Amino acid sequence: MSESQLSTDQSVGLVAPQSVVFDQSIELTSKGVLHGFELAYETYGELNSDASNAILICHALSGDHHAAGHYGDADKTRGWWDTMIGPGKPIDTNHFYVVCSNNLGGCGGSTGPSSTNPATGKPYGPDFPIVTVEDWVHTQTMLSDHLGIQQWAAVMGGSLGGMQAIQWSISHPERLRHAIVIASAAKLNAQNIGFNDVARQAIRTDPGFFNGDYYQHNSNPDRGMRVARMLGHITYLSESLMGQKFGRNLRQKATFDYEFTPEFEVESYLRYQGDSFVNRFDANTYLLMTKALDYFDPAAQTNDDLTRALAPAKTNFLVISFNSDWRFSSERSKEIVRALQSNKHNVSYADIDSPYGHDSFLLENSDYFELMRAYMTRVRGDLADENKEGR
Amino acid sequence: MSESQLSTDQSVGLVAPQSVVFDQSIELTSKGVLHGFELAYETYGELNSDASNAILICHALSGDHHAAGHYGDADKTRGWWDTMIGPGKPIDTNHFYVVCSNNLGGCGGSTGPSSTNPATGKPYGPDFPIVTVEDWVHTQTMLSDHLGIQQWAAVMGGSLGGMQAIQWSISHPERLRHAIVIASAAKLNAQNIGFNDVARQAIRTDPGFFNGDYYQHNSNPDRGMRVARMLGHITYLSESLMGQKFGRNLRQKATFDYEFTPEFEVESYLRYQGDSFVNRFDANTYLLMTKALDYFDPAAQTNDDLTRALAPAKTNFLVISFNSDWRFSSERSKEIVRALQSNKHNVSYADIDSPYGHDSFLLENSDYFELMRAYMTRVRGDLADENKEGR
Structure with missing residues (x-):
């Protein structure tokens, strides 16, 4: 062929x-x-x-x-x-x-x-x-x-x-x-390492992390993983693309709610990305991968x-x-x-x-x-x- | 004078x-x-x-x-x-x-x-x-x-x-x-809002946050605040300054420990900044300030x-x-x-x-x-x- x-x-x-x-x-x-x-x-x-x-x-x-x-x-x-x-x-x-x-x-x-x-x-x-x-x-x-x-x-x-x-x-x-x-x-430069350490600290200070032994505790550091992934996503995208894709668009509404629920589309997007990741990736592996990058x-x-x-x-x-x-x-x-x-x-x-x-x-x-x-x-x-x- | x-x-x-x-x-x-x-x-x-x-x-x-x-x-x-x-x-x-x-x-x-x-x-x-x-x-x-x-x-x-x-x-x-x-x-642009929401989610998903009622629970969302502030610090500094100030300098040692303790000076710096902030600032106020920025x-x-x-x-x-x-x-x-x-x-x-x-x-x-x-x-x-x- x-x-x-x-x-x-x-x-x-x-x-x-x-x-x-x-x-x-x-x-x-x-x-x-x-x-x-x-x-x-x-x-x-x-x-x-x-x-x-x-x-x-x-x-x-x-x-x-x-x-x-x-x-x-x-x-x-x-x-x-x-x-x-x-x-x-x-x-x-x-x-x-x-x-x-x-x-x-x-x-x-x-x-x-x-x-x-x-x-x-x-x-x-x-x-x-x-x-x-x-x-x-x-x-x-x-x-x-x-x-x-x-x-x-x-x-x-x-x-x-x-x-x-x-x-x-x-x-x-x-x-x-x-x-x-x-x-x-x-x-990596200092900024890269800094972002990685923020992600690691989000995961490692999650009470569900149990010093990495969460499998034994029927637990998961999902809150920390979610934050780590939200942060990651911002750094994987360019500022201008985020501007084009989301700008200051509101989430399916015309006015602000003045609440801590997502007001802007970009908030919903990042939270969704964070939540999806928690379900498919192991926190200890994420930590190891970021360390390999640093080293x-x-x-x-x-x-x-x-x-x-x-x-x-x-x-x-x-x-x-x-x-x-x-x-x-x-x-x-x-x-x-x-x-x-x-x-x-x-x-x-x-x-x-x-x-x-x-x-x-x-x-x-x-x-x-x-x-x-x-x-x-x-x-x-x-x-x-x-x-x-x-x- | x-x-x-x-x-x-x-x-x-x-x-x-x-x-x-x-x-x-x-x-x-x-x-x-x-x-x-x-x-x-x-x-x-x-x-x-x-x-x-x-x-x-x-x-x-x-x-x-x-x-x-x-x-x-x-x-x-x-x-x-x-x-x-x-x-x-x-x-x-x-x-x-x-x-x-x-x-x-x-x-x-x-x-x-x-x-x-x-x-x-x-x-x-x-x-x-x-x-x-x-x-x-x-x-x-x-x-x-x-x-x-x-x-x-x-x-x-x-x-x-x-x-x-x-x-x-x-x-x-x-x-x-x-x-x-x-x-x-x-x-703010979408990237700014995104960073703010990562900080907010770090704080609000901290089990010590109690939906903002932590004062009543003798608690503090200090883990989330720490992560939020670490992230903030990276974005307040320029990449080149972080490079000049920290580069890939190790923390008071000549070789890697291959542990999750801080290896690089930049990690120690950010964690210190995070810890200091927890002791001097109220989490609910931090949340309100980031929302005012967004709006x-x-x-x-x-x-x-x-x-x-x-x-x-x-x-x-x-x-x-x-x-x-x-x-x-x-x-x-x-x-x-x-x-x-x-x-x-x-x-x-x-x-x-x-x-x-x-x-x-x-x-x-x-x-x-x-x-x-x-x-x-x-x-x-x-x-x-x-x-x-x-x-």
Whole structure:
């Protein structure tokens, strides 16, 4: 089937999560040890005979391994990057074998704080160790080995996912040919860390948190989670988009009630987003993910010199930022690009015009999607060269 | 004593709060009624014989009537604008009689949610009505009458205080000669409202809040207040200042602990700010102040036309913004300036170069202070003309 016959709204369709259990103990960056763990993942498309067409998708803060397709009800269970991944889509599953795993510490099926600790028979809760981007990359290499993938055609992700792509390029330069780093940063700044700590304090001071042992108390720090997510949403959107989308519109009424019930649409929206999140995400995992964001700083090993930190990389880079993203601003992507250029690494960079702030990396946008399509065509070209076969 | 003899670090010295009780009932914008109320205030300098040298200072979200001087221990109890107000300072108490009142609904001595409701003998708590900027201006006119001030030489304030100065110019154009609007806006945008609602939800969902009746339960929503204030602080500072001040500096240690205790200095700073605030501010007042911010929108009465909203004003305006303030950005001040210019009102405007974000309006800055000094000298000039006497 040629690409021209494919509609871009085709999906990989019905998918099912898979998982792999690793029996060996691993020591994490935090010196915490896990005696075996499980990783949940999904795959889309077919691995080719020399295992050269595999793409690793790394998820962000509240994402998981369900990146594309659906679980039987496409309206409700569509993957978080279904617009990007599929037959005829920018990451074309007619050509690529796409893998997305739930990060260690997650709540989507991989071993995390809500999993049973084999040492106690109870959920890990606060005993689950701090995990870092380096740990995720390490465990993703174990998944790569399990899947028989020696070298990824590309490793990519947005935000925290982009940090994983950067870390792959530093820690395992031979194991990927392309790194795609979207709406990300080489390290969080003080403002980012501050927002993360507000979210953490909202959760950790919730009386329902029980120091992370809430599973044992038939409890949930849902008030704190709700506040954390409301705050997150404001920072994922741009000021101008919030202005366009909500402005000062009132909520289904003509005048103020002068009450603490929501007066403005934006209040209802944020509260709804907060409430929805509480029902689908584990608080301890949210805490761990924000900590992994804070800790990521590869240049900390090289006296704050990002160029030196990125020197080991051998991959080609595509770096993408969005001009309305103030949580991971374009300037943060340019820092990465400059450090890559100083190393004479092969790097393409685009600052995409989008009003949607940090959320842009998850949303359909013609400039962004055409860029991704063009770049992935190039990745396929490399593949064809290496395979010595046409497609 | 001439100005040249005065050191700019002179203070108005020891001061004492005063208060006035109004027995009459007032109906508020929210249709809520208060059967009498008290306003706490302070004054600095001397009212001249024709009561023409009076300056009204309007406070912001977490401010109060204690704007200058101290209560006996200058290190601990200095007023929030002591750098600006005093003998030889930009608002020179050798020439002006300066008044600052605690807004209705406050927790600094004016009647507010923590005051005793005469109808029940218990604190008002959630029964205290919503108050608006218009209500504050109305009650400030009552204070003006009490003090024998028919016309203020100037009404001024930063942030929420600037909104009160704007409202004075619209509601009582004959009662002020100058309005000084600093780091303010003609209305909040969706992002501002969103941040306010996150703060409110943090407080209102705290189990210690008891729907606002926490006084009766020997309780306090301190966890929610702490989170609200931490968030507030991030938005009062600029990203670049947080970067300069804290960066990714660790807290008195060389390496990460990989724990949920603070790793970075910025976390310690924000938590400290949050904890301090809990001890000095009433949660119900904080809620009311954020609502007053949300509701303020004089152009809502004129079909969203700010020019028409400001048409009644007869005062001279000084509008000041700070170029690193992203919570009340320079653009929001320029909207006010454009609307004033469209009305051919007399307006001066300056966008001050300052790295300190929204907090800049509270901080000493030579450009800002020299501008205020120069403008206040002009206000004194008007005074001399009107008084037909030299000074």
